Amino acid sequence: MSEIKRKYVIPGELVTEGKYNRTTNVFRVDDKFYSTRVGMAEVSSDSVRVIPLSGPYIPRVDDLVVGKIVDYSAFAWEVNINSFFSAYLLAQSVFGRDYSPARDSLTNKFAIGDVILAKVSAFDRTRDPLLSVSGPGLGRINRGEVVKISSTKVPRVIGKKGSMIKTVESGTNCRLTVGQNGLIVISGPAEGILLAIDALNLIDKEAHTADLTQKVQNLLSRLSEGEKNE
Amino acid sequence: MSNLVNSKGLRQDGRKLNELRPIKMEVGVLENADGSAYIEFGKNKIMAAVYGPKDVHPKHMSVPDRAILRCRYHMTPFSTDTRKNPAPSRREIEISKVIREALEPTLILTDYPRTAIAVYIEVLQSDGGSRCAGVSAASLALADAGINMTDLAAGCAAGKIAGKVALDLDDTEDKEGDADMPLAILPNLGKVTLLQLDGKFTRKEFEQAFNLAKDGCMKVYELQRKALTEKYFGKGEVEA
Structure with a gap:
């Protein structure tokens, strides 16, 4: 009974009937489960979920996000993380507990306009998300190109066990830093960056289709061959 | 009066009494908005x-446990035969309110606390029945924006012309006819979300008009579903 049934759904469409423990992006009326989003519905023996194809980024604790510093006060930086909540990076979490606004200057660490890679350390419905940059690889991003895609397509960009990322990285000689919020930093040679942007746009546009990895491989080989011929 | 319906039972534009105008819908037409939709409902273009x-601005208007919905129905100055003053009229303010109240039950606003969702409905060309078309288009745009919804809202009017109950009145029929009743429903939940009536119906006529408008809404819903499916899943890729 571990078979997974899939179908395309729109908001309000009946996904399935019965008893299910785990549900995502559906709402229940008695025993009926209706989709709340446009997307792909997956029904297995104990779960029913809809993988949405559009929508805003909603932060979750432990998400890796790419953000841009938009403002700072005496105690925190305000970071735009491509969500409807702006995130805050507390000065205490960067300078340590003994942070003093008189001694430490926030702009020495991050200035307005800096792009950072951070982790969501706390978030719930009642408060804005808090970020943390303590961890390997976290902090300011010094080089690369930021590309924005829909945050709902991020799982497809990563692929199963990172397969899609590997495909794009090896096809373009670039490194991709993927934020769960739909912002992706590409770093590497300029031609590679252009290639990677095309590949990401393709994934963004055709995320719901089958054999996407093959399509991306075709695109990458076609484009890189075209460059050689020129 | 009676030239609204001819001896063959056809209306001025050749429609039968229970016939809708031709409808065209498209989702995701605007690049800069989070979600968008375009609808042609007969001569209406919305x-x-x-x-x-x-974020909510001004901040004091935000609600701690849910999003607020803002809605603006607006007619462009060139949407009517004589120029319309672009300032919001009494009628537009009313329609903005009823559309907002029609859309609110379709949204799961508690999923987005302390935020605002803004819906803009711009009538480019009007020919009667624009609030129903506006609700349908706005609902598609909300689905396109990826906001959690319990159902789409589909709208369609019914009315009375030359003493007969008819579906989907255009501007002339609305002005010269006896009654106009816009209706919007939530097709999957089987609920009515907008119902107004301008004019008089007998109880029997009301029932007749209500059922007629409901069938019209279901047809509109099918077109909405088609428009969304085409945008997101492409033509012919839809699994049953």
């Missing part, structure tokens, strides 16, 4: 755009 969820 654009709907959704922004949000986003």
